Amino acid sequence: MNYGSLVVGPWHFHWYGLIMSGAILCCILTCYCQILYRRLPVQPLLDMAVLAIPAGILGARLYYVIINWPYYSYHLGEIFCFSQGGFAMHGAMLGVILVLVGYAKYHSLPFGLYADAVAPGLALGQSLGQWANLVNQEAIGYPTYLSWGIYIDYAHRPVGYEEYDFFHPVFMYQSGADFGVFLILLVVGWLFRNRFGLKSGWLFFLYLILQSIGRIIVEFTRLDGEILYGVNIAQLGSLIFIVVASILLILRQRNYSNLWRKRQ
Template identity: 40%
Template sequence: MDIPTLLLGFQFTSPGPILFKLGPLTIRWYGLLIAMAVLIGFTLSQGLAKRRQVNPDLLADLTLYLVLAAIPCARLYYVAFHWPQYAANPLDIFAIWQGGIAIHGAIIGGVIAAAIFARVRKISFWQLADLVAPSLILGQAIGRWGNFFNSEAFGRPTQLPWKLYIPPLARPPQYLEFDYFHPTFLYESLWDLGVFILLLTLFLRDLRQPFLKTGSLFLLYAIAYSSGRIWIEALRTDSLMLGPIRIAQLVSLLGILFGVAGLVWLYGFKRRLPDVVGDD
């Protein structure tokens, strides 16, 4: 069998959402990946804090704030745009292990939680945001694989060599006759990994020769992640919609504008970003 034939025969196939069962205990890939993302992100952000000579214990406390805010907000954001689906069975709102969370909801919840934390601890929000940004995007790269195991958040039908097989029960009604789809989870995971490498490289370079202004790393995260999300979202079959508008594309566009405006403020007008704490 020649190489082109082998490539055409390749496909991603999910082994299913459940990792293993032990009596009444069920361990799902989705929950495991979220836990891994939090643990790895926490460890990384503490390491970056030490390099910035920031008390790493602050990041431990911040992580608790972020988890308590981000996961419920990610779920509520998703549910809000799928309310007819949950209205008949409200208890399903709490079945987060089945999938159905939105990263933009998590980011919004995390930003609010971080702002409250920074205000209470009297530390710059932007300083914290810069320390968390590389961990955040790495966590997103890891978490996207939960969509793979749940057979969700995939793209339009395709016959590309890296096609993703989706079981019939998980396919949208209009695509029942198709077997293979774009693995948009993989596209976004790889994009996020690239953004992580960019942010970490800039962070480490800044340690040797300072050139970054406080808040710029988080602003670059907003621009870079949002740029990828816009084109990847265009491939998806399950976008959250507001009329004809894909919500994720709209929010991503706002993220890019926010990031660009912030960088112009920092480097063009040479002014500090507004913060939750004053200079005193």
């Protein structure tokens, strides 16, 4: 594979961008199918997508730049060099969540219903988007002699591991974990929809919790993770997502249960 770009006549397409674009497209199509399945108006989804895509990309990049500010403070011209990679999934998630909440509130739409509908699509998009790390040879783990280990160019090898050629493809492990979350959301969303008094939004919070748990586990195998003061930033961010999502899920379900009992 040409890790630089795909050349078609006079046009040059970066593989990183092509993979990410494909992941976003699959995400939108999945969300669209879920919207139809849940019999919700489609137009709000399309409007949110127009806002959420740039918000997610910008959030992912700014989050990455912030946690790597010691480098970018001396390379300001590289901050918006998107083709070089350098995106943080937590930043993308924050950007998309802000759009969902803001759009639903501004247009008086049921946030929980739309959030539940887009949750599987977000998980699938994250799963497919992980493969963009292969292009820039990022998200790698410890050296390995296993058959699925990937070759890393000398210039991209972690410091202290230059003598090794093959490394664990952590991005592939994360992709598998996210795809597992996607399947779980589809199954439980179908089995438990409108059952057991579950309040709308529960599937979205479950997505945040499961995706974050998977990220914490996978990060233990990663060599090139972002470390600040001895703390893995991705794991810390995931832990915060788990705590906040769990609290919101419990509060939302408790309030709904109390309201249901009062009506009885």
